[in-house]
Amino acid sequence: MTRAAADYGDVVVAAPVTVPYVRHSIRSAHHFVARALAGLLRRAGLAKSEIDGLSLASFTLAPDTAIGLTQHLGITTRWLDFLPLGGASGVVALRRALRAVQSGDAEVVACIGADTNHVDSFRQSLGSFSVFARDAVFPYGSGGPNASFAFLTSHYMQSFGARREDFAKLCVAQRQNALHYPHAMFKKPLSLEEYLNARPIAEPLRLFDCVMPCAGAEGFLVMSRGRAEALGLPYARVLSTMERHNAFAEDPIQLRGGWSLDRDRLYGSAGIAPEDVDLVQTYDDYPVMSMIQLEDLGFCAKGEAPEFVRRHSFTTDGSFPLNTCGGQLSAGQAGCAAGFLGLVESIRQLTDGNLARPVEGARFALAVGFGMITYDRGLCSAAAILARAGDGA
Amino acid sequence: MIPPLPRPKRKNPVLRTRAPLLPPGPRSRAALGLTAAAALGRFELQECAACGAVQYPPREACHRCLGVELPWRRQSGEGELIAETTIHHSHDTFFRERLPWRLGMVRLDAGPTVVAHLHGGCGTAPARVLVGARLDKAGQGVLVAFPPEEVPNMADDRQLREMTCDPKYRKVLITDGKTAVGQALVRAVCAAGAELVWVGHAEPWKKLPGLEQIDAMPGVSLVPLDLTDSRAVREIAGEIGGKVDILINNAEVHRTQGIASRSGIEVARAEMDVNYFGLLRLAQEFAPAMRARAADGQSSATAWVNLLSVFALSSFPGQGTYSASKAAALSLSQTLRAEMRPAGIRVIDVFPGPLDDEWNQTLPPPKVSPEALARAIVAALRDGVEDVYPGEVAAEWFARWRENPKALERELASQS
Numbered sequence: 001m002t003r004a005a006a007d008y009g010d011v012v013v014a015a016p017v018t019v020p021y022v023r024h025s026i027r028s029a030h031h032f033v034a035r036a037l038a039g040l041l042r043r044a045g046l047a048k049s050e051i052d053g054l055s056l057a058s059f060t061l062a063p064d065t066a067i068g069l070t071q072h073l074g075i076t077t078r079w080l081d082f083l084p085l086g087g088a089s090g091v092v093a094l095r096r097a098l099r100a101v102q103s104g105d106a107e108v109v110a111c112i113g114a115d116t117n118h119v120d121s122f123r124q125s126l127g128s129f130s131v132f133a134r135d136a137v138f139p140y141g142s143g144g145p146n147a148s149f150a151f152l153t154s155h156y157m158q159s160f161g162a163r164r165e166d167f168a169k170l171c172v173a174q175r176q177n178a179l180h181y182p183h184a185m186f187k188k189p190l191s192l193e194e195y196l197n198a199r200p201i202a203e204p205l206r207l208f209d210c211v212m213p214c215a216g217a218e219g220f221l222v223m224s225r226g227r228a229e230a231l232g233l234p235y236a237r238v239l240s241t242m243e244r245h246n247a248f249a250e251d252p253i254q255l256r257g258g259w260s261l262d263r264d265r266l267y268g269s270a271g272i273a274p275e276d277v278d279l280v281q282t283y284d285d286y287p288v289m290s291m292i293q294l295e296d297l298g299f300c301a302k303g304e305a306p307e308f309v310r311r312h313s314f315t316t317d318g319s320f321p322l323n324t325c326g327g328q329l330s331a332g333q334a335g336c337a338a339g340f341l342g343l344v345e346s347i348r349q350l351t352d353g354n355l356a357r358p359v360e361g362a363r364f365a366l367a368v369g370f371g372m373i374t375y376d377r378g379l380c381s382a383a384a385i386l387a388r389a390g391d392g393a
Numbered sequence: 394m395i396p397p398l399p400r401p402k403r404k405n406p407v408l409r410t411r412a413p414l415l416p417p418g419p420r421s422r423a424a425l426g427l428t429a430a431a432a433l434g435r436f437e438l439q440e441c442a443a444c445g446a447v448q449y450p451p452r453e454a455c456h457r458c459l460g461v462e463l464p465w466r467r468q469s470g471e472g473e474l475i476a477e478t479t480i481h482h483s484h485d486t487f488f489r490e491r492l493p494w495r496l497g498m499v500r501l502d503a504g505p506t507v508v509a510h511l512h513g514g515c516g517t518a519p520a521r522v523l524v525g526a527r528l529d530k531a532g533q534g535v536l537v538a539f540p541p542e543e544v545p546n547m548a549d550d551r552q553l554r555e556m557t558c559d560p561k562y563r564k565v566l567i568t569d570g571k572t573a574v575g576q577a578l579v580r581a582v583c584a585a586g587a588e589l590v591w592v593g594h595a596e597p598w599k600k601l602p603g604l605e606q607i608d609a610m611p612g613v614s615l616v617p618l619d620l621t622d623s624r625a626v627r628e629i630a631g632e633i634g635g636k637v638d639i640l641i642n643n644a645e646v647h648r649t650q651g652i653a654s655r656s657g658i659e660v661a662r663a664e665m666d667v668n669y670f671g672l673l674r675l676a677q678e679f680a681p682a683m684r685a686r687a688a689d690g691q692s693s694a695t696a697w698v699n700l701l702s703v704f705a706l707s708s709f710p711g712q713g714t715y716s717a718s719k720a721a722a723l724s725l726s727q728t729l730r731a732e733m734r735p736a737g738i739r740v741i742d743v744f745p746g747p748l749d750d751e752w753n754q755t756l757p758p759p760k761v762s763p764e765a766l767a768r769a770i771v772a773a774l775r776d777g778v779e780d781v782y783p784g785e786v787a788a789e790w791f792a793r794w795r796e797n798p799k800a801l802e803r804e805l806a807s808q809s
Contacts, residue, residue, distance in 0.1 A: 122484070123484040131421050131450075132450040134417075134419055134420070134421070135420050135421050135423075135424035135450050135451060136424070136449070136450035136451075136507070136508060137508055138417045138485075139416055139417045139418075139420075139529065139531070139533060139535055140496055140508055140509075140510060140535065141416065141480060141483050141485055141487070141488030141491075141494050141496070142478075142480050142483065142496065144484065146480070146482065147478055147480055147496055147508070148508075150476075150478035150480070151475075151476035151477070151478055151496075151498045151508075152476070154476050154477065154478060154518070155475060155476040155498075155518075158476075158518070158519075199481070199482075200479075200481040200482075201480070201481055201482045202478045202479070202480040202481065202482065203478050203479045203480075203481070204478075205478075249456070252475055252500040252506045253475050253476055253498060253500075253506060375450055376498065376506060376508060
């Protein structure tokens with residue numbers, strides 16, 4: 001039995017910042033990191049010199065890493081982290097930063113996920129993503145994760161009776177949510193017919209099952225509650241978190257992630273149950289992953305997500321608010337920033353800093369991270385339960 | 394159901410010939426083990442020497458016990474297709490012009506899950522399949538999932554044909570029709586469905602047995618071709634070089650001598666002039682035109698075959714100068730392969746043991762018959778392999794050479 005993790009005491013998250021996404025940019029990732037940091041400082045009313053910890057996630061900074069950015073941006077830190085873990089980078093950055101502040105290694109940590117997207121950079125990044133992908137996926141023509149998720153989606157449909165209409169329901173609802181979020185890349189409603197009849201990408205996936213790569217950044221600050229209150233910053237508390245890498249390696253194909261290993265501890269430490277959660281931000285790089293996460297995180301049993309999806313509306317004003325700013329499927333996927341999107345949106349929802357439509361009376365939010373398809377499956381699973389200040393155990 | 398390959402229409406000379414593209418070629422050094430086995434027509438994966446776990450994708454350490462000795466071992470390839478997709482979009486230029494493309498995820502009975510090109514004869518998932526390794530157009534090893542049993546028109550599968558060099562409906566040049574091997578080759582490629590066969594013969598005034606019958610076969614035409622004459626090679630290349638899809642260079646001079654058994658270098662020079670310089674002359678004149686036609690529709694230029702000898706690996710001192718000329722040709726063939734690779738044209742080296750012909754009269758059996766050699770070459774084209782060791786002697790010597798080349802050197806010396 002693993003020892004229960006200590007709680008995060010008086011350490012909180014604040015200052016959710018989004019650098020608006022653009023489809024393509026001629027700027028480098030450094031540009032988006034700088035704008036995110038400036039946004040965090042502006043939001044918190046802090047001087048650059050008051051940031052003493054930096055956690056950075058990016059795929060497109062090469063040859064730089066976080067250290068190069070300290071000089072580039074002219075900041076001096078006593079704590080530094082570089083976590084290019086894609087869709088899991090936000091939650092993992094949060095976990096590291098919380099402990100750094102709690103232990104006194106840093107006082108204010110800026111956590112930033114940022115990436116650029118040149119016209120050809122997605123294609124160029126594919127061949128260098130991982131050794132396994134270069135040796136055993138890329139030569140087969142799929143060019144990126146589409147084929148891998150087509151396998152998972154078709155296997156999931158076959159195993160659990162999910163229909164294209166079930167995935168459509170999530171995509172259409174998220175688009176509905178995105179219409180109220182000013183930074184979403186997609187600004188028009190998505191109809192069921194448009195979803196079903198979109199051009200095929202990798203069967204059974206069609207265009208609106210796939211995210212749109214873009215450039216942008218997301219960030220938040222981690223600090224003590226006292227510091228946040230002194231700054232007059234609205235903040236959210238972090239009740240519990242988990243990360244798990246390369247879980248269930250013996251499964252021949254991915255139908256579950258590491259969440260199911262850590263779910264009980266996650267809710268146990270938070271002192272709440274799945275039904276207490278008011279809004280969920282899944283890592284929705286493909287809609288099948290949202291279904292797998294809903295199952296693994298205890299909202300329904302394994303294989304029952306299609307039925308669960310049929311029962312709920314997923315809109316901010318309906319039942320089971322999901323991906324309240326549209327998720328990546330509608331907001332866009334800005335590289336590692338995508339791993340921050342759900343966290344940043346959750347902090348906004350819990351601190352009344354909404355850009356998208358608020359979920360009325362929301363007290364608890366669950367943000368999920370998932371990522372790094374180095375061969376045939378996503379290796380990183382992560383999740384965090386956040387609470388409105390004053391709520392929770 | 395796989396539709397039979399249609400007979401190609403005549404090429405429209407007004408249209409632009411499509412430029413060759415390759416699938417992604419970069420691989421880690423570990424992954425080149427798959428290529429090395431596929432070049433021999435084998436499907437091998439790494440198996441941990443310590444715990445026996447089968448590994449995939451190729452790697453540096455065992456995923457189970459961290460052992461770092463991971464020798465490549467032959468695999469049965471049996472497994473279950475657990476999921477499949479047909480891709481309609483690709484960022485890769487090669488696949489973009491070949492969409493849609495069918496892929497499968499296969500759980501091998503040996504353990505690992507592999508992503509594989511999916512042959513059109515495979516049923517929909519879940520289904521039993523047989524995974525094999527092939528060289529793709531980039532010359533790198535890839536996995537292909539086949540139906541567990543032969544289906545009609547198996548070789549005509551559109552995706553598979555991008556990895557093989559099947560002679561069906563292709564135009565073939567065989568450089569020497571005077572020998573028993575050359576004539577067996579003509580019959581074999583005709584039987585395999587070749588569209589046209591040009592058969593070279595040096596010294597056309599010499600009426601040699603069998604030539605007339607060859608010449609009378611439908612689709613076969615004799616062309617004067619003397620590999621020692623640079624100008625003659627250039628002329629014939631100017632005439633047919635732009636049409637040849639498969640070039641089989643079987644011309645050779647074969648004498649049986651070492652160093653001490655004869656004075657002077659005239660015979661050795663004659664061997665080099667055909668076996669080495671002949672290949673060089675052919676390559677200079679024919680390779681550029683073949684490279685340009687490497688993506689020329691269904692029946693593009695696809696392969697170059699060199700008839701070498703297993704003595705190219707290690708000298709057989711009783712035939713020492715011949716061995717040296719074949720070693721030189723092997724080295725040149727590697728250069729040719731490197732130069733043909735950007736176009737995706739396969740260079741196939743054939744390493745037979747002693748042939749059952751007049752120059753090996755004194756050697757004991759088993760010896761390779763011309764018919765068996767021709768069959769092995771057609772099979773190599775159909776499977777798209779790079780190195781062929783036809784016959785029992787070649788297979789054994791190759792195994793000995795792989796295990797301990799110094800030991801083979803001693804063994805060959807004692808046989809001479």
